[in-house]
Amino acid sequence: MTKLEMLTDLAENKENLSILYRPLKQNSTNKLIGLYVWDPIAPCILLDESLKNNYRKQITTLSEEVGHHITGIRRNFMITDTYQDRITIAKDETQAMRWATDYLIPDVELAYAVSELNLRSCWELADYFEVTQPFMWKKLGFLRSCFRATGIKVRSRDIFTVNLVPCNLNKNHS
Numbered sequence: 001m002t003k004l005e006m007l008t009d010l011a012e013n014k015e016n017l018s019i020l021y022r023p024l025k026q027n028s029t030n031k032l033i034g035l036y037v038w039d040p041i042a043p044c045i046l047l048d049e050s051l052k053n054n055y056r057k058q059i060t061t062l063s064e065e066v067g068h069h070i071t072g073i074r075r076n077f078m079i080t081d082t083y084q085d086r087i088t089i090a091k092d093e094t095q096a097m098r099w100a101t102d103y104l105i106p107d108v109e110l111a112y113a114v115s116e117l118n119l120r121s122c123w124e125l126a127d128y129f130e131v132t133q134p135f136m137w138k139k140l141g142f143l144r145s146c147f148r149a150t151g152i153k154v155r156s157r158d159i160f161t162v163n164l165v166p167c168n169l170n171k172n173h174s
Helices: 003-014 050-052 055-071 082-104 107-117 121-129 133-149
Strands: 020-024 034-037 045-047
Touching: 003 020, 003 055, 020 050, 034 055, 045 050, 045 055, 050 055, 055 082, 082 133, 107 121, 107 133, 121 133
Parallel strands: 020 045
Antiparallel strands: 034 045
16 A cells, blocks of 8 residues: 555544645745645535646655644634734644654654665655655754753754664654
8 A cells, every 4th residue: 555545544544534626826926735624514625626637745744734634733823913913823834744754754663764774865765765855954953852852962964873763752643
């Protein structure tokens, strides 16, 4: 089963989400390629139809939108009247992205790729996990934050030389 099939199964069959492909990027100034729309009766995920031609971008975008559903949203991103609204939205985005990176790149599998397969660059890891490089950088950033939270100071360039065990927070997903 591919990652796209796993995500689609999770969204549609387990979480009761509809996944719809629509032309979201009508012009060059609109960068919207994915959107989670919550509705108590029929929540759905809208994805730009151009994603069908880019597997890696499709699964990373879909996983982030599923992450919004799984982690819950606290604020409508269209209403940003106050600074606190913007902070809440940024936290929601971070939670969704963290869920997405943990789902597509579990810590256990990342540790294996680094220690056993000796993958040492972002592009090698992105290829191995079939994700985009910016998505892989996000995962590595979350991992670095995890190390810092445990008291281990790690620079980005050193992330591949430290023992990943202290941050082995998420196990393989099913």
